[in-house]
Amino acid sequence: MSLIFEISRKGRRCAQFPDRKVHQYELPENLTRKQLDLPEVAEVDLVRHYMGLSRLAFGVDNGFYPLGSCTMKYNPKVNEEVAALEGFNEIHPLQPASTVKGALEALKQLQDALCELTGMDAMTLKPAAGAHGEFTGMQIVKKHFVASGHPERNEVIIPDSAHGTNPASAAMNGLKVVAVKSNENGGVDLDSLREAVGEHTAALMLTNPNTLGLFDENIEEITRIVHEAGGLCYYDGANLNAVMGLVRPGDIGFDVIHLNLHKTFSTPHGGGGPGSGPVGCKAFLAKHLPDPVIGENGFEYSEDSIGSVRSFYCNFLVCMKALTYIKVMGSDGLKLASENAVLNANYLLSRIKDIYDVSYDRVCMHEFVLGLQRLKDETGITAKDIAKGLLDFEIHPPTMYFPLIVHEALMFEPTETESRETLDRCAEVLRHLHDLAYSDPAYYEGVPHTTVVSHVDEVTAARNPILKYEK
């Protein structure tokens, strides 16, 4: 497919303006750029170009997308309808707060629902995405200890199975990362944790269920160890889709959490709109939330706030999509969604685990991790090859080579929105690909074969990326 720059022809336009009836003023030389090479195309070419691009993309509206840890559930179209309502869509961030009381009320409803669902006392919808939520959450932790006279509490304990954003968020706040090992069940090793906590502990950052898709059954003991050492417990809500209506982080010892509306609450992932990473906390930390917070009387400010963290309050339409989802599902529906997410993951795993090795052979939560080291040793076919093979069957690859503690990892998260037929087909495809690794390994040369672009040279792309069009 041609780049839009390549179909550009000088003088083509989407709109023809009438002849000028006013005097034309030239901009001063120092304010104009001669070399700015913007494409010039007719409307029809423009539409065909973007339609063409959309056909090359693969999203949840195209097919099964079991990308582990990302919760690529189907996003109901009613969310879009509500977000498109004039009263939501045509307000401006610079409008006086007194003229958008309805919008603030809607945000308050979302805030309250998220508090209820997570067992938190206060919530901000402000952070722009998940990692920004983590950063904000760790700022609150840091502020808490500085304000209470314990700046020496500057260590954050993070399990070795964690998302890479966890240590990054701690480090970006000037906090020191202390890693703890996983035990033989894939959970936090309690002895390592006991050794790691101390008078410098600021917080433990934990995802539960963790990135192996396993619920840490020692969770109450874990949060107790951290609290007794004087630290706080931070819940990374990446995997909340497994436990909605079943477990509330606030009830099992967590003090601060962040959520990903684009994962758990069916708003679009990248490309379909910005993310949103609300942060919740217990009452004793609420005064540190980013300014402003939405209270009973609209925006409220606190002298003890960590500050603004970004311009304006929240990615508003994303929040409206999440609110719609929550209202449509109801509390029973959300619980059922989590139960089905767990059921679907266990069903898919049960259909393939006689031939693929699962990293930890337990009942999983909403996702599971396969380790393909044996397949690689026996056939030379890797996790990456299997992932690319899935593309030939119009299934998006799972997350690859993560978490790092599993060799040749493939992490599947089917989500609750997939039917049994879809899961059966995925299992058949995976069994077929496994057979091919032994019976016809040559198939994997140049895989995928059916996609528009095959065998991308990702090494050259990463080493020498071409990020700019040049004639």
Added chain:
Amino acid sequence: MEVREELKYTKTHEWVRDLGDGVYEIGITDFAQSELGDIVFINLPAADDEVTAEETLGDIESVKAVSDIYSPVSGVVCEINEEVVDAPEAINNTPYEAWLIRVKDVTDTVELLDAAQYQEVCEHE
């Protein structure tokens, strides 16, 4: 997979070469580069930075993942290999020539393995 007799190794797949005068050269092993796959980026400390045994000295990115490199020694970085920073594929091609950093004033090391012991570690991975 190549393991060289004259080098020392860590359980976390770094190699150490004693250059004499208290200076040590550090790289990653053939096993490590083959597990990582094609390496596309490497992030190293600067000269005069201190490194601490067992702590990360930098990170390495392959098409698969980003991984930490752990320092086998505590000391002061006296030189980094700019050629490897510019062309990290050298680590895939010649892992035992493509050293990453040289460290002086070494005060501490992790438990270092000889070639036979390291070979055994790899067989159990």
